[in-house]
Amino acid sequence: MNVLWIMADQLRWDYLSCAGHPHLHTPNIDALAAKGVRFTNAYVQSPICGPSRMSSYTGRYCHSHGATWNGFPLRVGEPTLGDHLREIGVRPVLVGKTHMVADAEGMKRLGIDPTSDLGVLLSECGFEPFERDDGMHPYGPYDPEPAYDDYLRSQGFEAENPWEDLANSALGDDGELLSGWLLKYANMPANIPEEHSETPYMTRRAMEFMESAGDQPWLCHLSFIKPHWPYIVPAPYHDMYGPEHIKPPVRSQAERDNAHPVFEAYINSRICRSFARDEVRERVVPCYMGLIKQIDDQMGVLFKWMEERGLMENTMVVFTSDHGDYLGDHWMGEKDLFHDQSAKIPLIVYDPRKEADATRGMARDELVEAIDLAPTFLHAQGGKPKPHVLEGRDLAPLLHDAGEIEWRGYAISEYDYSTRDARATLGVDQADARLVMLRDARWKYVHAEGFRPMLFDMASDPDELNDLGASNAADVLAVCERMEKALSAWARRHHSRITKSAEQVDHMLATREPPGVLIGYWDEEEFEADFGKPFSERP
Template identity: 65%
Template sequence: MCAKNILWIMCDQLRFDYLSCAGHPYLQTPNIDALANRGVRFSRAYVQSPICGPSRMSFYTGRYVRSHGSTWNGVPLRVGEPTLGDHLSEIGVRTALIGKTHMRADTEGMARLGIDPESLIGVQVAQCGFEPYERDDGLHPDGPYAPDPAYDDYLRDRGFGGSNPWEQWANSAQGEDGDILSGWLLAHADKPARVPEAHSETAYMTNRAMAFIREAKADGRPWCAHLSYIKPHWPYIVPAPYHDMYGANQVVPVVRSGREKENPHPLYASYMEERFSRVFARPGVRERVIPAYMGLIRQIDDHVGRLAAFLEEEGLTDSTMIVFTSDHGDYLGDHWLGEKELFHEVSVKIPLIVVDPSRDADATRGTVTDALVEAIDLAPTFLDAFGGKAKPHVLEGRSLLPLLRGSPDWTRRAVISEYDYSQRRARVDHDVPVADCRMTMVFDGRWKLVHVEGMRPMLYDLESDPEEFVDLGDDPACEAERARLLGLMFAWARNPANRITMSEEQIAAAYDTELDANILIGYWDEAEVDAARKARGDAE
C-alpha cells in the first residue's frame, strides 16, 4: 500500500532531546508524542552537516554534501542537481514548500544556461524543486533568501507596521517605556514577543500549510507538503503565553566539563572562543534563553496538534504519511559552545518521527528504533512511499520503509556528516587555506571519529563517555579504532555519487551490444562476424 500524501514537518535548530517523548523532564510535547505513538521514533538519526543550508540541501537532494556541493550557508545548489521535487513530480506528485529552505539559487548557472528565473523551470530550479507555495526563510526584509516575503505584508495588513514587521513585531519585545527591544539580544529572551500568538510565524505557517492541503485535496493529485518552521531557531523570543510557560528552575543542567578545556583540539578551542559560545558560558544566560527555547517548542507542539486535528477533519489521516524532524540541533551552552556546527550529539543528532499510514506498519506503531539513519534517507523513503522506482545511482540514502514495516534486514555500518569551517574564526586562528577547512564525522553507534584536514582527529567513545567529554584523538591506546573508522570514511569517500545520468541497470543492459549496433571492433573477417551473430542467436 502506498501513501497518497506526505506532510513533512521540519523544525529549525530543534535538539533531539527537547521533546517529552525523548525524555525531557520538564518540556511537554503531547502532540509530537502522539505522532511517536502512532509511528516510529528514530533515536539515532543524524544530519549530513550540522548547519542549516548544507543540511537542508542533503535532505532535499538525498545526497551527501560532498556530492551536491552546497557546503555552507549561502553556497548555491548548482543548476541541474536533482531534488526531491524533481523525483516526485516525475510520478505525478505535487511537491510544495511552506516555510524555510535556506537555499540559494545558482543564478550564474541559470544565466549561463539561459534559464529565465520567472519561468516554471526557473522557479523550480531556484526553489530546490519545490513549488514555493509560501517560502519564508526569516531575516526580513534584508535576508538573501526571501527578500520580500508575504508574512511582512500579512503583518502590515493587520496593523503591525514598520519597515521590518518580522523583526519589530514577531521578533522583538516592548519595553516599559514603549521602546522596541530586539529579540536578537539574549537579554530580552524572557519577554513576550510584540506580535500576538495567532499572528506569529509558527501560527502563520501552520495556517498556510492547512490552506495548501485544502487546495491540494480539491485538486485530487497526491501531494508532499514540506512545512518548514523557522523556530525554535534564534532569535530566541516567543509570544505570550509561551514566554513564561517555563522558568529557570526547569532548565536542565548544562553538559560541560573543565576537562574539555584542558588541551582541547585546536578547532574545538577556536569554537569555544566564538562570540555565540562565550555568551552561553556567562552566568544566567542559559536560564534566560532556554525557557524561551522551550516555549517556542511548546508552541510548535500545539500547532502540530492543530494540524493533526485538521487532517482528521479533512478525512486525510489514513492516507497521509507524517514526518517530523529538524535540520540540526543547538548547543545551548553544552560543551562550552553556542549555535551548532561541531559534531557532539546535541548538534548533529536530530529528532525523527515517521507515521506510516499503511497497514503494513501496524506492528511497529509506538516503537523506538536505534538503527543508524541519516537525513538523506528521507528522499528515497518518500519516493518509495509513493510507489516510485528506486534511484540508488542518484539518491545516496536508503528508504526507511523496511524499518517502518518491521523488516530485520536493515543495517548501516556508520553515519557520515561533513562541515566546512572556512567562514569561522578557526580558519583565521590556524591559518588554514579555504580549500582545507574540512571536517568529516564517521560514527558507528559507539565510536565517533572526526577527521580534520591537516590536523589530528577527534575521537569519542560514547559507550564509556556518553557525554563526550574525553577526546581520544591522540590516545595511543585507541590507534586501532581510529584506523578502523578512517577505513570506513575512506571507503565512503572512494564511492562518490557522480554518475547520476545512467543507472546501474542501464549500464548492465548496455553490455555487449556493439554487435547489435553493427560496431565491428576486433573482428577479422565476415565469417567471424557471421559466426558471432549466429552464436548470439543460439544463446538467445
C-alpha cells in the same frame, strides 16, 4: 498517499518529552510518535542549515551536491526530491523555510529566466512555493503572495520590517523596541499577539494548502523557522519556563583543557564564549523551550484538523529538524560541530499504511540519515528507486518490520568551516577547512583535515566528554584506522555518476560497443564466433 514533512529549524533531538526531557512536555508530538516510529539515532548530513537542507532536499551527501555552506548555491541541474516527485504526478509544495540560495549565475549561463516557472523551481529546491518564509530575508523574487510581512500589514501591524520589529522584538517600558537579536531580551514577550506569530501563521498556511490541494497527490514541506534564533517568543510562552527547568550543561573542564585544535578554536569564539555563560543560558533556554512548546501546541491544532478531514488516513507525517542547538553544552553555542546536541535530530515517521501497524510506537536505534527521507517519500508515493541518484535508503523496512533488519553500518556528516572564524584562528587554507564524521554503533570518529582525528566511545562516554583521538593506545589506534578506512571507502564511491542507472550500465556491458562500432576484430570468422551470426548481418 500524501506526505506532510514537518521540519522545525534548530530543534535538538532531546528537547521533546518522548525523548526524555524532564520538564518540556510535548504531548502532540509524543502522540505522533506513539502512532509511528521514533528514530533515536538520526543524523544530518551537515550540522548547519543550508547544506543540511540541500542534502535533505536532494537525498544526497554534501560531497555530492557541493552546497557545503549557507549561501553556497545548489547548482542548476542538481536533481531534487521535487523533480523526482513531479515525474510521477506528485505536487511538491513548500510552506516555510528552505535556506535555499539560487544559482543565479548558472541560470543566466543557461538562459533561464529566474521568474519563469522553471526558474522558480530551480530557486526553491524543486518545491512549488505556496509560501516561503526565510525569516530575516522576507522578500525576494520567488516569494508568492501573501508573504508573512504582507500578512502582518493586512492585520494592521505596521512596521518598516514587521518580521524583525514585531515577530522578533519586544517592547520596553517606554515603548522602545528591544531586538530579539540581543540575548538579554530572550525572556521578554515578542511584540505581537501569539496567533499572528510565525509558527501558528505557517501552520494555518499549510492547512490552507491542504484544503485547496484537490485530488492530485502532494508532498507539503511545512518548514518552521523556530525554535531557531532570534530567541524570542510571544506570550504566554515567554515565561512558561524558568531557570528551574534548565537541564545542567553537558560539559567538563577536562574537555576544554584537552580540546582538539578545531574544537578549541570554536569554544574560544565570541558566540561560544557567550553561550557558555550561565546568565545567557538562563535567558535563552527557557525561551527556546517556549518556542518548542508553541510548536507542539500547533501540532495539536494541525493534527486535529487533519483527523477531522480524514487526512491522517492517507498522509505520511514526518516530524524532524535540520540540526540541533548546543545551548552552552560542550562550551558551545549555535550548532556547527558533531556532538549529538548539534548533529543528531529528532525523527518521527507516521506511516498510515497497514504494513506499518507492527511498528507503531516503536523507538528504533538504527543509524538513520536525513537523506533517507527522499527515497522513503519517493517509494511511499509510488516512484521507482533511484539509488544511482538518491544516496539515502528507503526507511520502509524499518517502518514495516518490527524485527531485526540488516541496515547501514555507519552514518556520515560533513562540515565546511572555510568561512568561519575558526579557519582564520587556525591558519588553515580554505580547501582544507573541512571535517567529516563517521558514526557507527559504538564510535563517533571525526576526520579533521590537517589535524589529528577526534574519537568518542559512545558506549562508555555517551556525553562525549572524553576525546580519545590523541591517544596512542593500541586499541584506540586500531579503531581510528578502521574508521578512516571506512571513510576512505565511502569517499571513493561514485557520488556524481547520476545520469545512468546500474541497470543501464549493466545493459551497456552486455551489449558491448555501441551499434555499428566494431573494435579489435581480426576477420569475419572471429566476429561470427563472438556474435553468433555472419558479419554481413552485423547491426
